[in-house]
Amino acid sequence: MRRKRSLLRMAAWLVFSISLVVLAYSTYQAVSAPLEAQQALRQWDELQRETEGGNAARTADENPLSPALVGNLRQMGSDGSSAAPARTAAKGELLGEIAFPSLDQRYAILEGTGSEPLKLGAGHYTGSPLPGEDGNSVLAGHRDTVFRNLGKLKAGDRIEVETTSGRYTYEVTGRRIVDESDADAVQDSAEPLLTLITCYPFTYVGPAPERLLLTAKLIEKAPDS
Template sequence: MRGKRSLLRMAAWLVFSGSLVVLAYSTYQAVRAPMEAHQALRQWDALKRETEGGSAARAADENPLSSAIAGKLQQTGGGGSPAAPARTAADGELLGEIAFPSLDQRYAILEGTGNEPLKLGAGHYTGSPLPGEDGNSVLAGHRDTVFRNLGKLKAGDRIEVETTSGRYTYEVTGRRIVDENDSDAVQASTEPLLTLITCYPFTYVGPAPERLLLTAKLIEEAPAT
């Protein structure tokens, strides 16, 4: 009997210890993600300071961009034809920042939509035009970090993007919720547009089955100083 009680106590202790480990890891991840995103933004601020007054220098789990959407984008890019973007960037390269004035939030933009870029900020889909260029520039972000408040933006709200090429102001024109397998969710364009993509619903537990797409048109631009 004493041996059975000892085994029960040991099993309870193992369960309790395992729960503590899971809780500690979840807390670590929740704290680390904002810190990493803030670090990328500090790097962008440092890059801006280094290039002020001179020529601009180039900085060397669940994916919002589903395989269906990404597959179609590989065929069309974001422009009106399969032509390559005017400029290209290396995967993980720090491109600039995106700001949402109505939300009082700003985040770094990095090249690529893989795990590493999306840990640090909004990821630019490689193959779509860069912000400010003609065509549909596509940015993806996680629903629990950089794009967690995307659903609060409404038509007419401003989105400000700054890169080493200039400053661009977009105006939100609409939003759509589509199935993650909707390959035609992102439409090609010959006009300078911005499409932001994140997983949806925001509170869904596990891999979300839908995507929220926010579209915006370019209304103002200024070259880099």
Template sequence: MKKRSGLVIAVKLVFVLSLCVLLYSAFQILKAPIEARQALQEWEKKREEAPNLYHAEEEAPLPDGMATPLEGTAPSKPAYTIGDIIGEIYLPRLDKRIAIVEGTERPQLKKGAGHDPGSALIGAAGNSVLAGHRDTVFRGLGALQKDDLIEVETAEGRFIYSVTGSTIVDGDARGVIKQSDEAVLTLITCYPFTYVGSAPDRYLLSAVLLRKEPASLSRQP
């Protein structure tokens, strides 16, 4: 009798714990869109409060053979800290705007697409990597096709990218994010998109920089 009572208590305890985990997961899923909207609103506020958010338009090229005064020194880099809202990405095919947050840990990915601090700055030479959850900010990413445009806006300007392709890699694979001498963008999310639980693979969407638009042509909020 005691053994049966103990078994019943154990089953009830497992049920209660499972229910708590389910409710917590549901709460996080419902909470994510709210945090994502708040992050976008924060970016819009930054844009409104700083009319001169962008740096000066691209400088005219110097005559052949003339070096810049700072030649040989590293270009200035924005002092981003983990958690900063640093811009937004717009996916025209999905008609979707997503805030860009510095960092790729759980707190940042709840707010938007996380910029990998170890990757290149948006619009700079190199591979700029943005990560996002497949069931929230990067939902529908698989619908993007070759030559689709991706618009990215930061304090450095507005950058237009063109999709070049996609690939699927093992989630445990190392070195899948390739280095580049040109300005490219990689969007990464979990795969399969409809997988229940922690997905085993990663979906990488690649794009190349087409142009940087001057501030006067930037999309208005």
């Protein structure tokens, strides 16, 4: 009889111990599973950020103004002859700002079209006149930053440029999609024009093969007082 009671106690203890183990394991699963799921989600988010960052970096490394596009561009005077720039600026110099009223956006304009100026705003091509001067003033910008909405502008939209020399209003006259190696894409002009250039297509993954050129004519000029 005593042996039987001892066996029953051992069996009860064994059942109790197994129950504790099962309960502990269930509790562990209930706590760890959500944590593991959250960790996996964080890893996914991090991977997405790295991927997006990589795409952005690759896009930012593109130079919208390929040498071929402006290879034939010359500064011209009002009589159509070659002319020296009315004013020159140092590389990286802050020249002013460009605004797109219809988009409610404005960005800085800096001298040069290298990687550093284009990180901060629109870059002015040194071989072209400054905004507001006679001739074709060329500005370049990245398709994922300052010129990401350039494709939304249409003929008749205004572009406002302000520099230390004055305030200038341009009117969009047209747009073209050209190959990045098109040497005839950017033309000389004796009249004050503005040409904006960015890589195209906007959603292209990797270095884009084409360029969007938007042209505008000067319609109003207010010299700095």
